Amino acid sequence: MNKIFLHVEGLVVLALSTYFYFYLQFGWLMFAILLLAPDLSVLGYLKNNKVGSVLYNLFHTYSIPVVIIIYSVLVHNHISLMIGLIWIAHIGLDRMLGYGLKYPTKFQDTHMDRI
Numbered sequence: 001m002n003k004i005f006l007h008v009e010g011l012v013v014l015a016l017s018t019y020f021y022f023y024l025q026f027g028w029l030m031f032a033i034l035l036l037a038p039d040l041s042v043l044g045y046l047k048n049n050k051v052g053s054v055l056y057n058l059f060h061t062y063s064i065p066v067v068i069i070i071y072s073v074l075v076h077n078h079i080s081l082m083i084g085l086i087w088i089a090h091i092g093l094d095r096m097l098g099y100g101l102k103y104p105t106k107f108q109d110t111h112m113d114r115i
Contacts, residue, residue, distance in 0.1 A: 003098075010095025013062075017089040026082045034086045035093070045107055053102040060091055060101060 021031060041059040045052030058064070065087035072081035094100075100110030 007096055007098065010092045013092030014089050014096055017085045017092060021082065021085040021089065030082060031086055034083065035090055038087060038090045049106060050104045052107065053104040057101045060094060062088065062091060
């Protein structure tokens with residue numbers, strides 16, 4: 001049951017961040033280009049599992065993009081707001097699909113389950 005909540009939470013986060021992104025009339029092209037950019041963090045796994053999991057988790061936690069969004073709203077920076085919303089949408093997409101934060105054991109070991 002808890003796993004279902006995590007998937008639904010991801011769907012809601014993806015839907016809301018995508019809605020606000022397009023409500024603010026940001027472009028499709030930038031959304032399409034940057035949506036999968038946080039997944040470049042998996043390149044850390046080329047070094048080892050520990051480095052890979054730290055980099056992956058750094059780019060797949062809500063904390064950093066939320067701070068970016070708050071900063072963007074406070075200083076009226078549309079580019080940062082756009083990046084923050086796309087980043088949040090990516091994390092929501094991952095959670096919806098069952099990809100969670102990584103443990104340093106293997107890439108497949110996540111806080112949601114083993115993938």
